[in-house]
Amino acid sequence: MKKVKSTIPVYDICSLSSSDNRNGTIIAEPFAAYLKVHPNLHRAHRHSFYHIVLFTEGKGFHTIDFEQFPVQIGQIYFMAPGQVHSWNFKDDVDGYIINFSGEIFSALVAKGQYLEQFSFFRGIAKESVFKLKGTVLDEAKKIFEHVIKERSQIDGYSQDMIRALLVQLFIAVSRVTPASLPPKAMKQNMLILHNFRKLVDTYYAEKRLPKEYAAMLYITPNHLNALCNDLLGKPAGEVIRDRILLEAKRLLINADQSIQEIAFQLSFTDNSHFTKFFKKYTMLTPEEFRKSAESI
Numbered sequence: 001m002k003k004v005k006s007t008i009p010v011y012d013i014c015s016l017s018s019s020d021n022r023n024g025t026i027i028a029e030p031f032a033a034y035l036k037v038h039p040n041l042h043r044a045h046r047h048s049f050y051h052i053v054l055f056t057e058g059k060g061f062h063t064i065d066f067e068q069f070p071v072q073i074g075q076i077y078f079m080a081p082g083q084v085h086s087w088n089f090k091d092d093v094d095g096y097i098i099n100f101s102g103e104i105f106s107a108l109v110a111k112g113q114y115l116e117q118f119s120f121f122r123g124i125a126k127e128s129v130f131k132l133k134g135t136v137l138d139e140a141k142k143i144f145e146h147v148i149k150e151r152s153q154i155d156g157y158s159q160d161m162i163r164a165l166l167v168q169l170f171i172a173v174s175r176v177t178p179a180s181l182p183p184k185a186m187k188q189n190m191l192i193l194h195n196f197r198k199l200v201d202t203y204y205a206e207k208r209l210p211k212e213y214a215a216m217l218y219i220t221p222n223h224l225n226a227l228c229n230d231l232l233g234k235p236a237g238e239v240i241r242d243r244i245l246l247e248a249k250r251l252l253i254n255a256d257q258s259i260q261e262i263a264f265q266l267s268f269t270d271n272s273h274f275t276k277f278f279k280k281y282t283m284l285t286p287e288e289f290r291k292s293a294e295s296i
Helices: 031-037 134-151 159-172 188-203 211-217 221-232 235-252 259-265 271-280 286-293
Strands: 026-030 050-057 060-064 069-070 075-079 085-089 094-100 129-131
Touching: 026 134, 031 050, 031 075, 050 134, 060 075, 060 188, 060 235, 069 259, 094 129, 094 134, 094 159, 094 271, 134 159, 188 211, 188 221, 211 235, 211 286, 221 235, 235 259, 235 286, 259 286, 271 286
Parallel strands: none
Antiparallel strands: 026 094, 050 075, 050 094, 060 069, 060 085, 075 129
């Protein structure tokens, strides 16, 4: 089968930095100014860094991993590396944007995978978009403005101040989103679910059965299914299936690969098996989805 060229770019933080950026690990700007410099970013794209936007003006919608959200004043969204998103704005839009490399925390926080404790950085679109109000919105605006100011500083304290401000933002938002709890504060079932999702994110291409994950979590398959049904409203098998479908969609619009190569990468026995699986849950063949995604 003939390969198709990649239909979607992948950006690293350096490719979006302005020439005067003294800190190559972070971008922080008013959103309207950022859009003027990067007008091409309204099309679907991915990036290798973390990305946060707070809207203060404008209308339209944006899409994260094929989930569409209306733009609202006070809305904040968080994205982890690798997610796909695009913008479609109807009016002049403004707010704040922060892009940062996960590396900026490695020198400050000894605890591994620090950002993972915040639910909005787990790569699940529906859990990464919030509308802030009142004092939390005011606090978030001040933090964004402070980060923008610190980015232009040249002294030796600037990066540490930015790290501290970002942690302050994450905690402020987490306090109004109960799903974001530090692992020690999580109830037992929430902690099991968190660990199950982490395992699925790692092994989705090779482990398809709930019993395989249940064994790694030292619980029974029935317990895992009951837990997922109770907390997510769907069984464990559907969580696994949804992750496979998400990766299939990402590969179909982003990778320079044939359908057959994608099927092999996702551990399907052949192209036909992959096509039947994909069409069963999306109502489109992989080829049809790839064509439809060109307009994203």
